[in-house]
Amino acid sequence: MATLADSFLADLDELSDNEADVLEEENNDVANMEEDIDGDLADIETLNYDDLDSVSKLQKSQRYIDIMQKVEDALEKGSHISNQGMVLEDDPEYQLIVDCNGLSVDIENEIVIIHNFIRDKYRLKFPELESLVHHPIDYARVVKKIGNEMDLTLVDLEGLLPSAIIMVVSVTASTTSGKPLPEDVLQKTVDACDRALALDTAKKKVLEFVESRMGYIAPNLSTIVGSAVAAKLMGTAGGLSALAKMPACNVQLLGAKKKTLAGFSTATSQFRVGYIEQTEIFQTTPPALRSRACRLLASKATLAARIDSTRGDPLGNAGKTLKEEIHKKIEKWQEPPPAKQPKPLPVPDSEPKKKRGGRRLRKMKERYAITDMRKLANRMQFGVPEESSLGDGLGEGYGMLGQAGSGKLRVSIGQSKLAAKVAKKFKEKNYGSSGATSGLTSSLAFTPVQGIELTNPQAHAHQLGSGTQSTYFSETGTFSKIKRT
């Protein structure tokens, strides 16, 4: 700001005259810097601006005035069938429409800028309003209506907003932290509101004009979605070729409004649909099929827009066929499903059972697996009569169970593979005390650095590397990496 420049100059004044040359250079540098600073400051100032005109230049611009004039003239003239033989790009009307599209995008941006301006100014008065009323034009209208009023019961917001929002706004206003604005700020804010509304009406006029010419510009697109929606789509996209370049998913969302929540849940919020929602086809589909219909419409509309942008079908026949297609598809969706045929049973034992595998199954099978004892009992040595439970060949035979000179009737069960793995893991993790530890031991360790540690760091060190314990024959040791030298 100005004080910064002043401070620089003050610094320079302190310097002695001997360094006059250096001073001059520095002066220049400072001057340049000052300009730069001023430039930056100017940019910053536009944010803390006081003057609306420094922000919103569109209305004063020549281009705007020209186009608006032409639009008014054309609207008065009414529609006329233009010469089909002429190439589209040469037609002055087409040029005007292209300009209108660009202008409507510019107007929209301008409205956003003005909205920001109004919002910044009005923040002192009523900061919560911006989160309650999202739409810029509605916001402008509300601000204009409320003005500097502190008591919202005196202000009638009927017709500007839905009643639910009015209620929320009134309640918030009663507890707001804002203060009334000074007179000049209020005046500027109201001016900005007026300008925003004026721009809005201008945009509407432009759209109206484009809509009336839509049948000539984009016949296929207007056949499918209707001329009003086609005009809006073109306006938002910024031209027919811009619309044609968009993917269909974007076209679906052109003009989608952000829903004001006001404390309501998002569980019932509708799917994303923009201007397509206003088409006749969409409105006549049953609500259950609407999201599918929206996607279908958007895709066919994009196709039609692409045909129109290259002037592939000036008569609009492609649009008609596409529309027929859409109708047919929506009809088909509404058909009842085919009657359910009772299925006959499959032939028994013709479909093999789906066998599962895995650890769980293996463990289950282990419970019923044949043990070694049973295996031995099932076998017999050649030429050696087996012993039996009742003696003399009666009762159950013992097979090789007591034989082979072992003298032991008992055969150890032998650990299953899974049990071996589990046992190893158990040992590694050191679950449970071996019984040799006293009841006073705990897993807390008192270290000099941290004080109390929950795990004993000594325990870990033991595992790896006491020199006496060899890991070669260790039961819990794992592979270690051996580098080739």
Add this chain to the structure above:
Amino acid sequence: MIGTKLACRDRKGTSRKGKSCFIKSVMHGECNGCSLQMDEVLASVAEKIKNFAVIYVVDITEVPEFNTMYELYDPSTVMFFFRNKHIMIDLGTGNNNKINWALKDKQDFIDIVETVYRGARKGRGLVIAPKDYSTKYRY
């Protein structure tokens, strides 16, 4: 008395079908409730088991040749054949050759047919019915 006929065919000829098929003959004596009930069960089941079984209804008054051979004297009788061989079922009633009474439950009947099919495919001549009918059948 001529009973209703769902299908009437010579039993011997039908075993030449490609699919393995059952030949069941429901033989009607008089057209009374017992046989009608059995008829209804069979008619409703026929579509479901058509992949592995075929039902034939034969009127014993019209085709009396097999009456003595199979002892067909009851109002409704169901017998099971697989590839021209008679399959016996242990129903618990004492008579393993046929079902003499009107079976009410469709699913029961389908279970019996499936058991017979499985056993007959394995080559068994006698299969054991999944349900016991010793107390159900009151003569």
